[in-house]
Amino acid sequence: MKRISVFVLLMTCILVAGCSKNIYKRNGDVRSEDNGNRSSVTIGLSQIGSESDWRIASTDSVKAAFSVENGYDLIFDDAQQKQENQLKAIREFIDQGVDYIILDPIVESGWDSVLLEAKEAGIPVIVYDRRVEVDDDSLYTCWIGSDFHLEGKRACAWLSEYLKSKSIDREIKIADIQGTLGASAQIGRSEALDEAFRQNRNWKLVARDTGDFTTAKGKEVMNSMLKQCGDEIDVVYAENDNMAYGALEIMEQRGYKPGYDIDNGEILVISFDSSRNGLQMVLDGDIAVNVECNPLYGPRLVEIIDALEAGKEVEKETFIDEEQFSGIGYIGTIQVDGKPYTVTQVTPELLAERQY
Numbered sequence: 001m002k003r004i005s006v007f008v009l010l011m012t013c014i015l016v017a018g019c020s021k022n023i024y025k026r027n028g029d030v031r032s033e034d035n036g037n038r039s040s041v042t043i044g045l046s047q048i049g050s051e052s053d054w055r056i057a058s059t060d061s062v063k064a065a066f067s068v069e070n071g072y073d074l075i076f077d078d079a080q081q082k083q084e085n086q087l088k089a090i091r092e093f094i095d096q097g098v099d100y101i102i103l104d105p106i107v108e109s110g111w112d113s114v115l116l117e118a119k120e121a122g123i124p125v126i127v128y129d130r131r132v133e134v135d136d137d138s139l140y141t142c143w144i145g146s147d148f149h150l151e152g153k154r155a156c157a158w159l160s161e162y163l164k165s166k167s168i169d170r171e172i173k174i175a176d177i178q179g180t181l182g183a184s185a186q187i188g189r190s191e192a193l194d195e196a197f198r199q200n201r202n203w204k205l206v207a208r209d210t211g212d213f214t215t216a217k218g219k220e221v222m223n224s225m226l227k228q229c230g231d232e233i234d235v236v237y238a239e240n241d242n243m244a245y246g247a248l249e250i251m252e253q254r255g256y257k258p259g260y261d262i263d264n265g266e267i268l269v270i271s272f273d274s275s276r277n278g279l280q281m282v283l284d285g286d287i288a289v290n291v292e293c294n295p296l297y298g299p300r301l302v303e304i305i306d307a308l309e310a311g312k313e314v315e316k317e318t319f320i321d322e323e324q325f326s327g328i329g330y331i332g333t334i335q336v337d338g339k340p341y342t343v344t345q346v347t348p349e350l351l352a353e354r355q356y
C-alpha cells in the first residue's frame, strides 16, 4: 500500500510541476505562463437585446470594457428580448468552457437549472442590471445593479412635492406604462407606484399595461390608453425613456399636450433611464421628471472580473449610484424614507456632458 502511495505521490508531483507552468482555460487554451503574463480571459456575456437607448448604451459599455486590447476575449450574445435565447447562450458558453459568464437577465425567474449547470462546470456567473430570483444564491457569484424600487419612489416623491407646490389635492389620474413584465426594473418601478397609491389616497390608477420597454409598444399602449380614458389622464408614468418617446409621439398625434399644467389639460410625463434623448425631452418640457438608471456597467464589471482573477472576494450585492432630473429647478431635493435626494434641473450644458 505504502509503495503505491509513494508512486502516486511521485506522479502527482510531476503532474503538478508540469501544470504549474500553465494554467489552462476551460476550453483547453493556455491562460497564463509562469512569468505571469496572463493571456486573455474569456467572457461569455448574455445581453437581453437592443430594445432601448439604455440597452444600447449598456452594450457599448461592456464591449468597450471587455476589449481584446484590455486582455479579454468577449463572446457576446444578443438574446433579442427572449429568455430562451439567454438560456441557450449560457449553455453554449458552458460548452465553450468560458472563464466567466456575465448575465443581464430579462426577467427574474427561470434561471435555477442553467445556473446550476454553470456552477457544476465551475464557471462563475456575474449578474448585472436586472436580478435573478433563485432558491440558492450560491448559483451566482455576485450582482451589481440599480435599486429599481428606490427609482420609483424618487419619481413618486417628486410628483408628490410638485402637486403640493401647486396646491393640487384633487383626484390625480395616473396611467402606468410598465416595462417588460417580470423584469426587475418593471417590478421595482411598478411596486413603488402602487406604494404611492396607498400613501396618496387621491392618486388613482386609471390605466396600466406593458410597453415592454420599447418605443413601438409604448406608442401602442399609449394609443389605447388615450382611447379609453385620454381626457381623464393627468400623469403618464412611463417605466423607461423609450416608452415615453412612444407615448409622447401618440399624444402629439392625438392632440394631447405634455407639460406641467395638469389643471389645464396638459399631461405630466414621468420617465426613467435619463438617456440623452430622454433628458432632451426634459429640457424641451415634454418630460417633467426623469430618474436615472445608469447603464455604464463595463468598467464596474471589469473590476469584478479582475478581483476574481486575483483571487479576491467580491461583494455579493452592489447598488450603483443614480441621479434624478427635472425641467423645473424649484424642487431641488426630495425625501424618500427620510433621506434627501437631489433633483437636478436639466440645462443644455448638462446635456452636452452626458455620456449616454
Ligand code: GZL
Binding pocket: 051, 052, 053, 054, 055, 129, 130, 146, 185, 213, 239, 240, 241, 242, 272, 273, 293
Ligand atoms: C434597467 C434596465 C431597463 C431600462 C430599460 O436597469 O434593465 O431595461 O430601464 C431597458 O430602458 O430596456
